[in-house]
Amino acid sequence: MPTIKDVAKKAGVSISTASYALNNQSNVHPETKRKILAIAKELNYYPNASARNLKTKRTGNVGVFVYGFGGPVFSDVLEGIRQALQANDLNIIVSSGKASSTLLKERQIDGAIVFDGQLSDDTLLHYASFGHPLFVLDRILEGPNIYPSLIDNEGLVYRFIREMLEKGYRDFGYLSGPTIAFNNNHRYDGFKQALSEVGLPHTYIQGDFTIQSGYQAGIQLVHSKQIPRFIFCANDESAIGLIQALKENQIAIPDDVAVAGFDNIVLGSYVSPKLSTIGIDHIEWGKQVANALVDLLNDKTPDLQIPIGKIILRDST
Amino acid sequence: MPTIKDVAKKAGVSISTASYALNNQSNVHPETKRKILAIAKELNYYPNASARNLKTKRTGNVGVFVYGFGGPVFSDVLEGIRQALQANDLNIIVSSGKASSTLLKERQIDGAIVFDGQLSDDTLLHYASFGHPLFVLDRILEGPNIYPSLIDNEGLVYRFIREMLEKGYRDFGYLSGPTIAFNNNHRYDGFKQALSEVGLPHTYIQGDFTIQSGYQAGIQLVHSKQIPRFIFCANDESAIGLIQALKENQIAIPDDVAVAGFDNIVLGSYVSPKLSTIGIDHIEWGKQVANALVDLLNDKTPDLQIPIGKIILRDST
DNA sequence: TTGTACGCGTTATCAA
DNA sequence: TTGATAACGCGTACAA
Numbered sequence: 001m002p003t004i005k006d007v008a009k010k011a012g013v014s015i016s017t018a019s020y021a022l023n024n025q026s027n028v029h030p031e032t033k034r035k036i037l038a039i040a041k042e043l044n045y046y047p048n049a050s051a052r053n054l055k056t057k058r059t060g061n062v063g064v065f066v067y068g069f070g071g072p073v074f075s076d077v078l079e080g081i082r083q084a085l086q087a088n089d090l091n092i093i094v095s096s097g098k099a100s101s102t103l104l105k106e107r108q109i110d111g112a113i114v115f116d117g118q119l120s121d122d123t124l125l126h127y128a129s130f131g132h133p134l135f136v137l138d139r140i141l142e143g144p145n146i147y148p149s150l151i152d153n154e155g156l157v158y159r160f161i162r163e164m165l166e167k168g169y170r171d172f173g174y175l176s177g178p179t180i181a182f183n184n185n186h187r188y189d190g191f192k193q194a195l196s197e198v199g200l201p202h203t204y205i206q207g208d209f210t211i212q213s214g215y216q217a218g219i220q221l222v223h224s225k226q227i228p229r230f231i232f233c234a235n236d237e238s239a240i241g242l243i244q245a246l247k248e249n250q251i252a253i254p255d256d257v258a259v260a261g262f263d264n265i266v267l268g269s270y271v272s273p274k275l276s277t278i279g280i281d282h283i284e285w286g287k288q289v290a291n292a293l294v295d296l297l298n299d300k301t302p303d304l305q306i307p308i309g310k311i312i313l314r315d316s317t
Numbered sequence: 318m319p320t321i322k323d324v325a326k327k328a329g330v331s332i333s334t335a336s337y338a339l340n341n342q343s344n345v346h347p348e349t350k351r352k353i354l355a356i357a358k359e360l361n362y363y364p365n366a367s368a369r370n371l372k373t374k375r376t377g378n379v380g381v382f383v384y385g386f387g388g389p390v391f392s393d394v395l396e397g398i399r400q401a402l403q404a405n406d407l408n409i410i411v412s413s414g415k416a417s418s419t420l421l422k423e424r425q426i427d428g429a430i431v432f433d434g435q436l437s438d439d440t441l442l443h444y445a446s447f448g449h450p451l452f453v454l455d456r457i458l459e460g461p462n463i464y465p466s467l468i469d470n471e472g473l474v475y476r477f478i479r480e481m482l483e484k485g486y487r488d489f490g491y492l493s494g495p496t497i498a499f500n501n502n503h504r505y506d507g508f509k510q511a512l513s514e515v516g517l518p519h520t521y522i523q524g525d526f527t528i529q530s531g532y533q534a535g536i537q538l539v540h541s542k543q544i545p546r547f548i549f550c551a552n553d554e555s556a557i558g559l560i561q562a563l564k565e566n567q568i569a570i571p572d573d574v575a576v577a578g579f580d581n582i583v584l585g586s587y588v589s590p591k592l593s594t595i596g597i598d599h600i601e602w603g604k605q606v607a608n609a610l611v612d613l614l615n616d617k618t619p620d621l622q623i624p625i626g627k628i629i630l631r632d633s634t
Numbered sequence: 635t636t637g638t639a640c641g642c643g644t645t646a647t648c649a650a
Numbered sequence: 651t652t653g654a655t656a657a658c659g660c661g662t663a664c665a666a
Contacts, residue, residue, distance in 0.1 A: 015645095052645075055644050097399055211584060266529070331638075
């Protein structure tokens, strides 16, 4: 594995001159520079990141920590982040589980975007306390260098339910996500708020964001013979599972039961009936967060806005 | 940010003794060790990865490089990889795009798993030539330290079509994935092989693995009024889009047109009709590959098997 | 059982 | 415009 030493020796210059040339410094003779670069290419030389990072205290890496790699929401947010980072010559490093905290603690990254409710507050606070910018998505955490980015889960669901109220629905159910999920709880808050304002009760059904849990909830509901006229689901995937279960039991959507979700995943337009939902532009969200992080790394003040969501009424309501 | 020097000073020992204690060496007095560890904890000390890596020439990181972060297949494979690596105290680092080749070239990882047809052969060969184990999934590449892991795309589709032939189907279509996709081409090979053996022609329809492309293909087919009796789709997602389009045009599945896919994604069981498909255990696949990589990193000879696939007949055929 | 000293590959300071 | 050299933080061979 060639080092800068090999390049310097072969070019007949000192290590420092080689370094200048390779880092595109202006204080090196054009001809010398040309030669050094040519030799570097010939030898297939690339700097050793560990050595460079040790010296410069920068890694050029941004960590993105997720709870799991699955799901249409994650993948879109990640894609947005990737685009923005790549445009700024930063590497995206996605990780999950124990590796996430290792990368944080051992300073392998310049900044982080956390989309994982399982990473401990302590680890996050400790990391940020050394001056590294840290964005937390859909999670609340206060501290120096910590920037939460929240979508308006509560307000959007509130507005959605209000519209349904105006349409005349009166009998509501909520199919939840995991009770520890921040976004689920805020969506539920908005749901309850809208109903309590008009003094309506509701049915609560436990789910966990997966298609499977939605399906099972539907089967249970059918057995119980107590199906709400309108079921708001904490996300699209569970809504799709729910609809499937109801349809298999000859329940017509939306004529017998109306269903809506949250996220506006692509699949929602390719099921029957097409799913009503609440949409966030996840790619855009990822881009905005990543760009704000880049600003911070460059000592600029970031411009972080709340991503705008919209209500999308299709055929399931 | 505390360094080992701070720990040593506060404990009143030399740096090397601190290092021994922190690395759990046996040659340090229990009491000294206890004290050092206590102080490290108190100071919230963690080693600087760059410094350690520079010295040991190991990073403890394994790179997983994907073309995009989306898709049910990727996420399952990644989860399998994550589990296996975490069990062996290795960090999983997932990346995509330009960052992937940077991480490879600048030696930020001990080994790599590549699931990305876009990463150049050159970069891969160069990286592996320095002794780093490199696994390529669903891609062929020969060279030292390079280990391809292929699923039997061709054989599985061949067997599937043979079964459909026995069931009596005679009029076949193939809804493809991207023509540059290795797995798509092999699936198509198996498809063609089965049909050519019995002297049957087929219709070719271009797609790109997405739900949207499947849907569009369906719409086109309906307009052309030339719909094959059986359509094999290069993956499940495009099959689901296709079915949706056909259903919207009052074409009954499987009575008018039978459809099958490949991958056995969860969603396939939650659409109507339930999708017939070919299944690989993707989590298991990821685990196997990661374990083989771990073996290689520990200078053991890996035991890498071809993941077993099975034919899953549900309601769409 | 503990300490001294060197070097990993790089960047950056200073002198030439 | 170039070169010698220190330093980043750590692990380890060797000496004590």
